[in-house]
Amino acid sequence: MVGESTESITEKRISNSPHWQNMDSQEIRRLYDQGELSHLLPCGDKQQDKVGFTKPAAPPTCTKIINVITCGSNLTGFTYSAAKRRATETKGDRPETSCRVSHADLTAVAFDKEDIHDSQEHHDVLIITLAMANCTVRKVLVDIASSVNLIMLKxxxxxxxxxxxxxxxxxxxxxFSGETANSLREIVIPTYTGGFNKQVKYLVIDGPSTYNVILGRPWLHLMKAVPSTYHQCVKFPTPWGVETI
Structure with a gap:
């Protein structure tokens, strides 16, 4: 058997087994690629790892780096010079951080199969309902790509x-395509989520929209929240455990 490939050796062993004689070569190849025939491989030539899957392919060689120029945020400013100036001004004014760690900071946030309510494949965005200023507001989009929280004038x-x-x-x-619109106003609205009534800042915009509110990274970071469009929910740590919306 000197010079024979691992695949040919495996196929010979399969052909000699009554259980596999009625299986065509394509099906045998598929099972081989999935690592389901590792028990038939010659000792020392097993290409599969301990869990039966093939090793991941090596990453491609990158020959070019593609950069992008973006605007800033309402914290650092909306130009590069403004962000650089703010970084310089606040460099020596940062307060000393406390070593005290809260229980919520130590709480792990995780998703599992129990969080999947619909087994069908989907590409849905994450939409939730929130209690805002004694109102139940529906059609609230959670958008990690947004650097601000938005609410519609209507x-x-x-x-x-x-x-x-x-x-x-x-x-x-x-x-997304580079078009620019200006916010009209700013408003702070008490927003209740999972036992917390936070004062959340929103920019007010006027125009047609599918959503009443868009929650961006400011709200997510305020709540230390982790969204999952796949599981269609948001989770965040609290002193009494992980809350789910």
């Missing part, structure tokens, strides 16, 4: 807020 009006509740703040918002 939603503000339906919730009963008046002009005096809004603060004038115009910030350019850049869309």
């Amino acid at each position: 939603t503000i009006e339906n919730m009963g807020f008046s002009e005096k509740d809004l603060q004038k703040k115009t910030i350019p918002l850049v869309g």
